[in-house]
Amino acid sequence: MNQNFTIEESLVTLKDYFGYDKFRPLQQEIIQTILSGENCLVLMPTGGGKSICFQIPAIMFPGVTIVVSPLIALMKDQVESLRANGVQAAFLNSSIDSGTQNEIWHQAHSGILKLLYLSPEKLFQPGIMDEMKRLHISLVAIDESHCISSWGHDFRPEYRHLSIFKSQIPDVPFVALTATADRVTRKDILVQLGMPNAKTFISSFDRPNLSLQVSPGLDRKKQILQFLKSQSKNSGIIYCLSRKGTEDLAMSLNAAGYKADFYHAGCEPLKRAKTQEAFIKDEVQIMCATIAFGMGIDKSNIRWVMHYNLPNNVESYYQEIGRAGRDGLPSKTILFYSYGDLITRLDMIEKSEADEEQKELRRAKLDRMKQFAEAQICRRRILLSYFNEETIEDCGNCDVCKNPRASFDGTILAQKALSAIARTQEKVSMTALVDLLRGQRTAVTVKYGYTELKTFGAGKELKTEFWMDYLLQMLNSGIMDIAYDEGHVFKLNNLSWKVLKEEYKVLLAQARTFESRMAEKAENKPVKEQVKENANQELFEALRKLRKQIADEESVPAYVVFSDATLNDMVLIKPINVGQMKTVQGIGQVKLEKYGAIFLKEIQNYLRNFKVPGTRLANGVTYLETLELYNKGLDIEEIAIARNLAPSTMVQHLIKLKSEGESIDLEKFISKAARKTILEIISELNLKLVENMKIQEILERVGEAIPSWQIRLILHVEFERKA
Ligand code: ADP
Numbered sequence: 001m002n003q004n005f006t007i008e009e010s011l012v013t014l015k016d017y018f019g020y021d022k023f024r025p026l027q028q029e030i031i032q033t034i035l036s037g038e039n040c041l042v043l044m045p046t047g048g049g050k051s052i053c054f055q056i057p058a059i060m061f062p063g064v065t066i067v068v069s070p071l072i073a074l075m076k077d078q079v080e081s082l083r084a085n086g087v088q089a090a091f092l093n094s095s096i097d098s099g100t101q102n103e104i105w106h107q108a109h110s111g112i113l114k115l116l117y118l119s120p121e122k123l124f125q126p127g128i129m130d131e132m133k134r135l136h137i138s139l140v141a142i143d144e145s146h147c148i149s150s151w152g153h154d155f156r157p158e159y160r161h162l163s164i165f166k167s168q169i170p171d172v173p174f175v176a177l178t179a180t181a182d183r184v185t186r187k188d189i190l191v192q193l194g195m196p197n198a199k200t201f202i203s204s205f206d207r208p209n210l211s212l213q214v215s216p217g218l219d220r221k222k223q224i225l226q227f228l229k230s231q232s233k234n235s236g237i238i239y240c241l242s243r244k245g246t247e248d249l250a251m252s253l254n255a256a257g258y259k260a261d262f263y264h265a266g267c268e269p270l271k272r273a274k275t276q277e278a279f280i281k282d283e284v285q286i287m288c289a290t291i292a293f294g295m296g297i298d299k300s301n302i303r304w305v306m307h308y309n310l311p312n313n314v315e316s317y318y319q320e321i322g323r324a325g326r327d328g329l330p331s332k333t334i335l336f337y338s339y340g341d342l343i344t345r346l347d348m349i350e351k352s353e354a355d356e357e358q359k360e361l362r363r364a365k366l367d368r369m370k371q372f373a374e375a376q377i378c379r380r381r382i383l384l385s386y387f388n389e390e391t392i393e394d395c396g397n398c399d400v401c402k403n404p405r406a407s408f409d410g411t412i413l414a415q416k417a418l419s420a421i422a423r424t425q426e427k428v429s430m431t432a433l434v435d436l437l438r439g440q441r442t443a444v445t446v447k448y449g450y451t452e453l454k455t456f457g458a459g460k461e462l463k464t465e466f467w468m469d470y471l472l473q474m475l476n477s478g479i480m481d482i483a484y485d486e487g488h489v490f491k492l493n494n495l496s497w498k499v500l501k502e503e504y505k506v507l508l509a510q511a512r513t514f515e516s517r518m519a520e521k522a523e524n525k526p527v528k529e530q531v532k533e534n535a536n537q538e539l540f541e542a543l544r545k546l547r548k549q550i551a552d553e554e555s556v557p558a559y560v561v562f563s564d565a566t567l568n569d570m571v572l573i574k575p576i577n578v579g580q581m582k583t584v585q586g587i588g589q590v591k592l593e594k595y596g597a598i599f600l601k602e603i604q605n606y607l608r609n610f611k612v613p614g615t616r617l618a619n620g621v622t623y624l625e626t627l628e629l630y631n632k633g634l635d636i637e638e639i640a641i642a643r644n645l646a647p648s649t650m651v652q653h654l655i656k657l658k659s660e661g662e663s664i665d666l667e668k669f670i671s672k673a674a675r676k677t678i679l680e681i682i683s684e685l686n687l688k689l690v691e692n693m694k695i696q697e698i699l700e701r702v703g704e705a706i707p708s709w710q711i712r713l714i715l716h717v718e719f720e721r722k723a
């Protein structure tokens with residue numbers, strides 16, 4: 001080992017094979033460590049970019065890299081993605097016939113194969129280890145390495161034997177990777193693998209591209225439908241508490257015209273595999289699922305994740321929302337929260353088989369989840385602090401940061417609630433209290449005589465969701481209690497009486513409707529921005545369609561062809577030639593050769609045919625496309641080629657754009673020599689400089705020497721100068 005690889009070489013490999021220009025934080029350090037032949041442990045969140053850390057060295061090393069991975073679905077995905085990038089990779093599992101298997105061994109021996117994936121079970125099957133010993137192995141990567149530790153949440157005994165593997169090839173570097181490992185597990189991984197001194201790299205667990213939102217758990221289906229309107233065909237997952245819940249929700253969404261399906265542990269294995277496949281291939285847009293869904297899914301273009309119900313703990317919540325936005329693009333997460341959900345969870349803990357100590361732990365974990373859901377400060381800071389990460393600033397990408405809530409004097413509201421609680425003899429629960437305050441005649445309010453109380457309807461000016469929100473705030477500020485052991489009814493305490501006697505002021509944060517929560521600043525964008533955005537959206541859809549066609553022809557998931565991030569970059573750059581296509585992130589050599597031309601064609605088609613009706617810029621978009629190309633630094637003839645229009649039309653566009661206030665430098669397209677010639681001709685012919693003057697005479701004099709668009713441009717600039 002110990003060849004001297006330079007950082008430049010790894011950057012070239014990154015660009016050639018994966019099409020990326022730079023490493024993400026820690027990737028480079030990890031790769032350098034591996035390349036120098038050292039062992040290491042890598043902790044990165046899902047989507048952080050762990051795979052590249054061993055794939056780049058694997059490509060650079062002369063021999064083969066063995067990747068141990070517990071999940072067959074994941075192996076298949078990774079191998080497909082690698083092959084699509086022109087990397088020789090294969091996996092061994094029970095589905096591979098012996099002929100193929102021989103071929104794989106042959107390639108591994110000859111040094112063609114760069115990565116070989118297999119499960120630990122396979123590794124220890126008779127004969128495999130002997131083959132391994134004959135191979136030139138450069139590196140071993142242990143994916144999901146927390147499985148080796150009984151402290152981890154997913155212990156797999158067969159992982160334990162990996163230390164044997166390590167001791168049999170002591171000179172080969174090992175890299176262990178995981179997305180979840182606390183301090184104890186981390187240490188255990190190193191001990192179990194027999195490399196206690198390996199360097200450990202821990203990257204931040206922050207996923208800034210995931211927006212965090214908590215919504216009151218009311219009219220959830222309505223809220224979901226509202227949200228979906230903003231999502232076009234974007235993939236998403238909705239996690240539900242119960243199996244039945246997933247089925248009901250999927251049915252409702254189907255009825256509303258969405259391609260939704262459900263997934264839970266009770267489904268037939270065949271149906272599960274099929275549903276999952278359809279989701280991965282973008283044929284099912286929305287997956288309504290229990291937590292059984294998601295393990296081993298590498299789909300990078302999940303654009304949103306919702307929790308229909310409150311998760312058990314912050315770890316699960318974070319892992320589940322982490323499935324969104326693995327490609328690094330902005331992705332949304334929404335958690336529905338209601339007091340009722342919390343009670344359901346508490347009851348489930350109560351009724352579980354666990355011993356008291358376990359129950360205590362679960363209640364404590366649930367409480368942290370509750371704190372997150374009810375937070376009035378930046379939610380990401382709460383999450384990161386849960387994972388022991390310090391943060392200095394608010395994130396700006398959670399609902400609390402985006403819509404800071406003004407506070408107001410809520411003493412009167414609190415008094416209404418407290419006096420209602422008092423009048424029910426402290427026997428009222430959350431839902432009934434809200435109905436009581438709002439003056440709703442329901443089975444409960446009628447049965448217990450709440451309709452006869454003086455406070456019945458005392459708070460009818462507020463919507464249900466607002467009352468729920470305020471009551472939770474009141475609870476959190478300690479002005480009343482909840483008796484968990486008496487059916488979760490409200491109880492008054494000392495502070496309650498102080499509030500009632502006007503001795504204590506209650507500050508509340510303004511509640512918001514779902515609509516206002518959803519309405520981000522985006523709507524206030526200037527018309528021009530909006531047109532541009534819609535135009536880009538349309539191009540994105542066109543490229544997505546093309547990607548799907550190709551993916552189907554090749555029977556791979558769409559994101560294996562190109563990730564959403566790559567399509568997005570393509571939309572922003574709008575490449576018009578191969579050179580520009582190469583600058584798009586995520587297009588390496590092989591993909592450039594394979595798909596470059598067909599995507600270029602699609603982009604050109606789009607640029608030619610584009611029209612947006614009914615906007616202020618009626619045919620303004622045609623100008624905008626010119627502007628965009630101008631802003632990319634193309635010259636006039638290049639813009640004309642890209643747009644398949646005449647150069648003089650492009651000159652017209654630029655003149656018009658300039659007159660509308662765009663900053664356009666026309667001078668830079670004018671050649672000094674041409675200007676001199678033209679000015680001479682004008683004075684010779686004694687022509688008068690007027691707006692839109694005829695250029696016939698000048699053209700006849702200069703012949704082919706100066707293109708007509710250049711003449712027009714010079715005349716325009718000179719006219720402006722004089723005017
Ligand atoms: P993990 O295994 O940690 O969950 P992946 O290795 O699957 O994450 O990477 C997640 C996504 O990020 C993939 O789409 C991958 O191509 C992309 N990615 C990884 N490294 C980079 C990089 N340096 N620049 C841009 N994108 C990257």
Ligand code: ZN
Nearest residue numbers: 378395398401
């Ligand atoms: Zn925030």
